[in-house]
Amino acid sequence: MAIPSVLDYWNEIEPTLLIAVGFVLFIFPEPATSAFGAGLMLLGASWWFYEWGR
Template sequence: MARPSLWNYLNELEPTLLVLVGFVLFVFPEPATSAFGAGLMLLGASWWVYEWGVGSVAVSRLTGGRLARER
């Protein structure tokens, strides 16, 4: 079984960066940046969950509706 390359996880980079930048802005002691940072963290987290759902549907279609470990 071949290990997946880092290119397979490239779509998870953008939401992770949004969460990290949002956290830095949230910690910065200014109300406007804290609110903007909280919004970025929420957007990044929702994007992350969306990408996770899309990936699981794609894996399900590739395996014929079965999980990969059931094969």
């Protein structure tokens, strides 16, 4: 049995990083970054669910 590499999970890592960056921007106390962060989290979540069904 082969050890899985990071590249095997790349489709799960990309949207997770997008959600994490969006969360960091969301908690930053500037309204523009909070709105951008919320948009990134929404995009990351939708991308995550899209990849989940594949």
